[in-house]
Amino acid sequence: MHLKDRVAIVTGSGRGIGFAIAKLLAEHGAKIALVDINKDDLTKGKSEIESLGGIAKTFVCDVSDWENVQNVVKEIINEWGRIDILVNNAGITRDNLILRLTPEDWDLVIAVNLKGAFLFTKAVARQMMKQKYGKIVNISSVVGLMGNAAQSNYSSSKAGLIGLTKSTAKELAGKGIRCNAVAPGFIETEMTKNLSEKAVQSFLDSTPLKYAGRPEDVANLVMFLASPESDYITGEVIRVDGGMAM
Ligand code: NAP
Numbered sequence: 001m002h003l004k005d006r007v008a009i010v011t012g013s014g015r016g017i018g019f020a021i022a023k024l025l026a027e028h029g030a031k032i033a034l035v036d037i038n039k040d041d042l043t044k045g046k047s048e049i050e051s052l053g054g055i056a057k058t059f060v061c062d063v064s065d066w067e068n069v070q071n072v073v074k075e076i077i078n079e080w081g082r083i084d085i086l087v088n089n090a091g092i093t094r095d096n097l098i099l100r101l102t103p104e105d106w107d108l109v110i111a112v113n114l115k116g117a118f119l120f121t122k123a124v125a126r127q128m129m130k131q132k133y134g135k136i137v138n139i140s141s142v143v144g145l146m147g148n149a150a151q152s153n154y155s156s157s158k159a160g161l162i163g164l165t166k167s168t169a170k171e172l173a174g175k176g177i178r179c180n181a182v183a184p185g186f187i188e189t190e191m192t193k194n195l196s197e198k199a200v201q202s203f204l205d206s207t208p209l210k211y212a213g214r215p216e217d218v219a220n221l222v223m224f225l226a227s228p229e230s231d232y233i234t235g236e237v238i239r240v241d242g243g244m245a246m
Contacts, residue, residue, distance in 0.1 A: 008022075011087065012035070018087070023052070073120070084128075086136045140159075145159070145183060185203070
């Protein structure tokens with residue numbers, strides 16, 4: 001029980017990679033604040049974690065809404081008295097070629113994927129500073145490192161998360177707060193379920209290990225970055241991508 005008495009917030013944890021992270025942190029003893037925009041998924045996730053003996057509370061929240069984010073963080077502090085781990089995982093795609101991409105879909109993806117992570121970081125920073133301890137993990141992507149056709153909005157948000165990670169790491173290191181990013185490659189979730197066969201094949205062709213990752217592959221690394229074993233690591237970006245972006 002590595003994370004006993006630790007309190008963790010995982011955004012976008014109703015399903016997919018976020019839920020796998022929440023479940024693993026809970027298995028290691030952390031109390032989990034499940035944050036997502038989708039209420040039904042949250043309810044399902046909470047009962048699965050509780051059925052395994054974990055502790056979880058649910059918070060319906062749009063990560064791009066500052067008031068909503070502040071209220072969630074206040075509620076968690078009132079309830080559990082501290083915040084040790086923040087995983088900024090909520091993310092969306094609105095893929096299109098630049099000529100067809102609407103300014104609205106640019107703004108939406110940046111608002112959820114990048115501004116959402118900034119808002120949660122801002123909202124937890126004071127509490128973590130008071131504790132002189134905190135672990136922040138941002139879920140970026142290999143396309144934030146490499147770019148990708150038809151994903152200018154998404155890849156910009158994911159590259160932006162790397163800048164946010166390094167700036168947060170530098171700014172808050174003196175207060176005992178570590179911030180790192182994880183860059184997954186092609187992971188099987190709802191987000192990638194509707195990709196065309198051609199797109200899937202092209203991802204697999206560019207992955208030396210030749211198979212898709214599972215949400216648990218990402219969760220294992222986040223668990224390490226959230227735990228004291230990684231305390232001397234900050235401002236780092238680690239790929240979980242079967243070798244895709246090397
Ligand atoms: P997913 O299955 O689509 O899950 C994302 C979750 O975030 C969903 O539950 C979604 O709710 C929620 N969400 C969306 N907008 C939100 C908002 N404004 N506020 C709060 N929650 C919101 O995606 P995933 O594949 O697990 O991806 C998780 C993270 O990993 C994302 O940041 C993604 O960019 C990143 N990633 C994924 C891959 C991959 O191959 N899957 C690769 C690299 C990086 P709804 O169900 O209502 O949409």
